[in-house]
Each structure stands twice: as C-alpha cells, then as structure tokens.
Amino acid sequence: MAEMYATGVSTRKIERVAARLGIDRLSASQVSRICERLDAEVAELRSREFGVPMPYLPLDATYVKCRRDNRARSTAPVAAIAVGADGVRRVVGLSAIDTETYAG
Structure with a gap:
C-alpha cells in the first residue's frame, strides 16, 4: 500500500486493491x-546518531514516480549509505530531489 501511495495511486484505488486481496x-x-x-520512520532515521567515524559515504539515486504536493511527479530518492570505521554499512540519509543539480 505504501508503495502504491508513494507512486501516486489514489487512496480510493488502494482501497479497491485491498478489497481484492481480501481486506x-x-x-x-x-x-x-x-x-x-512511514513518514515518522523516515524522520527517525534522519535524526539518529551513530558515534562511529564514517570514512566512506557513497550516494545513490534513481528516478521514480512519487507523490509530492498532492501530485505524482518524477522524483529521485537519494540514499546515503556510509561505511563506518568498523566496516558496517549504515543508511545515514535519505532525501528526494527533482533534478540532478548541484543544489540537489
């Protein structure tokens, strides 16, 4: 349901899909x-502290249809997955950008 909502499917259509699934x-x-x-979980992720140096910080993004400003738009969710000094990978940031620009 969350993926359908995020990609711009209306809540009414989601309701119909759920009914077909027996809900x-x-x-x-x-x-x-x-x-x-889901928004609360993302907010928690974005505010946590790790206490470990993060010497490597690769970023990755892909364009998907996403609900923004009550419309489905092409948006790039960006994930920052750091590799800590202890060798453990951690998601340290999430964001969404409209275009590949320096500001984005």
Missing part, C-alpha cells in the same frame, strides 16, 4: 494514516 474494510483515511507512519 474488507480499508478506508482512504486508513491508507493515509499507514503512510504517515
């Missing part, structure tokens, strides 16, 4: 609340 009662507001929980 009898799933309102548009329930879909919105489920997706809001």
Whole structure:
C-alpha cells in the first residue's frame, strides 16, 4: 500500500486493491494514516546518531514516480549509505530531489 501511495495511486484505488486481496474494510483515511507512519520512520532515521567515524559515504539515486504536493511527479530518492570505521554499512540519509543539480 505504501508503495502504491508513494507512486501516486489514489487512496480510493488502494482501497479497491485491498478489497481484492481480501481486506474488507480499508478506508482512504486508513491508507493515509499507514503512510504517515512511514513518514515518522523516515524522520527517525534522519535524526539518529551513530558515534562511529564514517570514512566512506557513497550516494545513490534513481528516478521514480512519487507523490509530492498532492501530485505524482518524477522524483529521485537519494540514499546515503556510509561505511563506518568498523566496516558496517549504515543508511545515514535519505532525501528526494527533482533534478540532478548541484543544489540537489
């Protein structure tokens, strides 16, 4: 459901898909609340501290259709996955950009 919502599928269409999967009662507001929980998880991810030096910081992005400003738009989610001095990879940042620019 979250992926459908993020790619611009309307909450009503998500409700119909859920019904086909055997979920009898799933309102548009329930879909919105489920997706809001995802926003909270991303906010938590973006604010955590690691306490380990991160000498390597590769970035990766790909363009997907995403709901922004109540419309489906081509957007690039960018992930920063650092490799700590201890050799462990950690997601240290997420963002979404509209274009590949210096500011983005």
